Amino acid sequence: MNPLAPAWLTEPDDANDLAPLVWPDSIKRTKKGELSVGGMKASKIVEAFGTPIMVLDEQHVRERAERTRRAFEAAAARHDGSARVYYAGKAFLTTEIARWMIQAGLNVDVCSRGELETALAAGVPADRIGFHGNNKSVSELERAIDVGLGTIVVDSPIEIERISAIAERLGTSQRVLVRVRSGVHADTHDFLATAHEDQKFGFSLEEAESAVARIRELPSVEFVGLHCHIGSQIFGVSGFRESASRVLELHERLLEGGPVPLMNLGGGFGIAYTRVDTPAEIEDLADGIVDAVANECAARGIEMPALAFEPGRSIIGSAGITLYEVGTTKPVTVETDDGSADRLYVAVDGGMSDNVRPALYGAQYSARIASRASDAAPALARVVGMHCESGDIVVDNEYLPGDIVPGDLVAVASTGAYSAAMASNYNHVPRPAVIAVRDGEARVILRGETINDLLARDTGITEGLDR
Numbered sequence: 001m002n003p004l005a006p007a008w009l010t011e012p013d014d015a016n017d018l019a020p021l022v023w024p025d026s027i028k029r030t031k032k033g034e035l036s037v038g039g040m041k042a043s044k045i046v047e048a049f050g051t052p053i054m055v056l057d058e059q060h061v062r063e064r065a066e067r068t069r070r071a072f073e074a075a076a077a078r079h080d081g082s083a084r085v086y087y088a089g090k091a092f093l094t095t096e097i098a099r100w101m102i103q104a105g106l107n108v109d110v111c112s113r114g115e116l117e118t119a120l121a122a123g124v125p126a127d128r129i130g131f132h133g134n135n136k137s138v139s140e141l142e143r144a145i146d147v148g149l150g151t152i153v154v155d156s157p158i159e160i161e162r163i164s165a166i167a168e169r170l171g172t173s174q175r176v177l178v179r180v181r182s183g184v185h186a187d188t189h190d191f192l193a194t195a196h197e198d199q200k201f202g203f204s205l206e207e208a209e210s211a212v213a214r215i216r217e218l219p220s221v222e223f224v225g226l227h228c229h230i231g232s233q234i235f236g237v238s239g240f241r242e243s244a245s246r247v248l249e250l251h252e253r254l255l256e257g258g259p260v261p262l263m264n265l266g267g268g269f270g271i272a273y274t275r276v277d278t279p280a281e282i283e284d285l286a287d288g289i290v291d292a293v294a295n296e297c298a299a300r301g302i303e304m305p306a307l308a309f310e311p312g313r314s315i316i317g318s319a320g321i322t323l324y325e326v327g328t329t330k331p332v333t334v335e336t337d338d339g340s341a342d343r344l345y346v347a348v349d350g351g352m353s354d355n356v357r358p359a360l361y362g363a364q365y366s367a368r369i370a371s372r373a374s375d376a377a378p379a380l381a382r383v384v385g386m387h388c389e390s391g392d393i394v395v396d397n398e399y400l401p402g403d404i405v406p407g408d409l410v411a412v413a414s415t416g417a418y419s420a421a422m423a424s425n426y427n428h429v430p431r432p433a434v435i436a437v438r439d440g441e442a443r444v445i446l447r448g449e450t451i452n453d454l455l456a457r458d459t460g461i462t463e464g465l466d467r
């Protein structure tokens with residue numbers, strides 16, 4: 001045990017092992033010790049596409065999407081209700097992924113013009129798209145209302161008037177949900193409940209009542225229900241239960257003024273980034289949350305509204321891995337209370353530009369050597385990127401084989417959500433390609449940027465754009 005390791009990270013007997021839940025369903029080590037995913041060996045992927053490369057296990061994504069929909073539908077059906085699932089496109093959206101969602105019977109949530117156009121370009125029917133955001137622009141709203149979007153989640157009084165004016169001008173009526181701050185904010189195992197939440201999204205429960213009253217006066221805006229999203233990377237149902245109970249209290253009061261057919265309880269279901277994360281099965285979460293809503297409705301003597309959920313991470317997160325090539329390694333000796341200990345810095349050819357979550361949130365990840373297996377003793381490693389920033393961390397703490405050398409490939413697990421989606425060109429680094437692998441075949445679903453792409457934006461460069 002290296003004293004520099006955090007308490008949760010135990011030294012593995014075998015630093016080649018693949019923790020369950022952390023990696024894509026199809027991951028394995030070949031007989032020669034190399035990682036393969038979707039039936040494609042790491043070396044084959046890298047030979048064809050280079051590094052860094054983000055690899056999505058297509059079957060894994062499709063299966064999670066389908067299972068999530070079935071889980072919520074079944075949970076609601078047990079109470080004679082219904083439930084719909086929206087894929088939160090902000091986790092990662094391309095036209096291909098939008099089509100996987102539609103084929104799995106899901107709907108798609110977007111939160112910008114770019115995501116909206118991606119979903120539309122994929123052929124997602126407009127009435128199966130939901131639109132979020134605390135500051136949607138007038139032109140975004142015009143586009144959304146013009147194409148006949150299923151629901152817009154309104155976030156402010158100003159937006160209600162905007163939607164009304166646009167819908168009236170276009171001679172249509174727009175269905176809206178009203179986003180509320182339930183005062184419940186959940187993160188991992190705990191939730192925090194306050195009367196008023198100090199954040200930018202939505203209406204307080206009191207404000208929402210007058211917002212709904214206003215919407216009900218407007219002929220071009222149709223109120224369909226309340227929306228509440230309590231956070232991300234949540235493992236338990238208690239936060240959802242508390243939030244649903246608060247939102248249902250308002251829901252019941254709103255029933256006095258007219259129908260409230262829907263309720264959207266957001267997403268945020270957690271995944272395993274490391275072996276100590278213990279996400280529940282989606283069926284258990286769905287049952288727990290829907291049962292809580294059904295019980296609360298029964299206690300209030302009201303009909304359970306049609307439910308909607310919008311997970312992103314739990315559908316696509318664990319399906320993705322990123323493959324990097326090791327460029328340099330460097331042991332660093334650190335003084336400890338009783339002597340010193342070594343940490344092995346393993347520098348790879350990507351970093352905070354392709355996955356900013358460790359730098360942004362201190363997020364933890366898992367990594368394994370991908371190009372071979374090794375029986376060298378595990379060394380406490382920190383996988384770092386190539387950016388000019390000491391916070392450019394890829395995996396903060398991980399045991400990797402001590403003989404890892406330049407040229408080895410490293411795979412980082414659970415990078416399917418909020419990695420490619422949040423990628424940047426920091427340090428003028430081109431964003432990597434994303435490929436989908438399945439049955440031994442790989443397809444580029446988002447091409448990698450070239451240096452040329454970067455230079456082409458610079459108005460001072462007019463020739464020599466062939467790099």
Ligand SMILES: *Cc1c(COP(=O)(O)O)cnc(C)c1O
Nearest residue numbers: 088229232267268269311312313
């Ligand atoms: C981010 C977000 C989601 C999805 O969160 P996940 O953690 O990816 O499941 C759903 N709804 C809203 C409103 C969000 O902002």
